[in-house]
Amino acid sequence: MLHLLTDPHAWLALVTLSVLEIVLGIDNIVFISVLISRLPKRQAKLARQIGLGLAFIFRVALLLTLTWIMRLTAPVFAILGNEFSWRDLILIAGGLFLLAKGTSEIHAEVEAEYEEEQSSGGSNGFGWVIAQLVAIDLVFSLDSIITAIGLAQDVEIMIAAVMIAMLVMYFAAVPVSAFIQKYPTTKMLALSFLLLIGVALVADGLGFHIPRGYIYFAMAFAGAVEVFNVLALRNRRKRPKTLTRK
Template identity: 65%
Template sequence: MMELLASPEAWAALLTLTALEIVLGIDNVIFISVLVSRLPEPQAHRARQIGLALALVFRLVLLSLLVWLIGLTEPVLSTLGYSFSWRDLILIGGGLFLIAKATHEIHGEVESAHDASEKKSAGNAFFWVIIQIIVIDLVFSLDSIITAIGMAEDIRIMIAAVVIACAVMYVSAGPVSRFVAEHPTTKMLALAFLVLIGVALVADGFQFHIPRGYIYFAIAFSAAVELFNVLARRNRRKTEKPGG
């Protein structure tokens, strides 16, 4: 252990892998933030805690199953000139789920048809949010850990990077969720991000890798523009108050 702490290569690997895991965790945080935005605050807080705890548990469990995970990248199905591994099939399924869920939420936001049904099924809302968080946590955890295996050789470095990244996710999830809930246009933007991320996951499943740098640059640029819009609206309200 002391040799590992004294190794510059180990620290470089930890920093690089932690940064990558934090970036990959952004998708997880956005999805959880959108899902819990329809719940009352006490339930939303509990759902966030459960979702992020499960994200950490799934990642650590998957790290303990390294041999099995490596086997998931072996082809198990060939059709139409494509060979698919279990990882590919899981990414395609998870990507389609994200696209379908985000599209359904966008439709609900535009049509405002969800309010009545949500009040009737309030008792089941929390349960279904947790189920959806579990499904997408599994998909993101699998993608995250297989990426970690390709970047680091020492499992202790992988575990440390995953724990640090999940801690950052835990700290940021609350503010992100509140911001999304308070600003409807930001929520629509977050849903558009989820469609984009879902398309990227499906593309990965078909061995067509879209560099994540392009996706996260688009997300960061759009988020920056939306932030300026939010600030501009807030300033307009302040200047209109005295005259009103």
């Protein structure tokens, strides 16, 4: 353990893995932000803390069971010459869940069902949100940890990188959630991201890897366009006040 503190390769691996884990955590933040947007403010804060806490617990728990994780990548059956492992099945299930969730949320937004569902929220809504957070946290954690295993050899480095990434996610989740709630159009964009991520997970499970760089570039480009839309909206709101003063 102590020799890692003086090993430059260990520090390089820690920085590289931390950055990668933070990038992979963007998916988690978007999903949590979309889910809690339908909860009252007090419940939303608690759900956010539970969601991020579960994400951290799942990641560390999976890291401590590396032998079991590696077995998940071994083929369990084949269909038409294509081999599938438990990891593939989990990614496919998680991707289909995100596609279904994103589609249902977009439908609710288009049909203006938001206010009705929020007013009838209650404990059942909160419990359902937590259940969904548990399911998707497990999927994101599995994908994140398998990536970490491929980049680093020391469990200590992996755990440290996960802890750094989770701290960044914790502080980033609040402004991201607030931004999505303040500007409703960004929620539709976030839901579109969920559909994109869902397609990528299903494709990975089926053996068609989509480079994450393409996905994150598309998300960053769309996010930048939305920022300009928000700035334009702010300026339009301020303009009548300025004219009135004159």
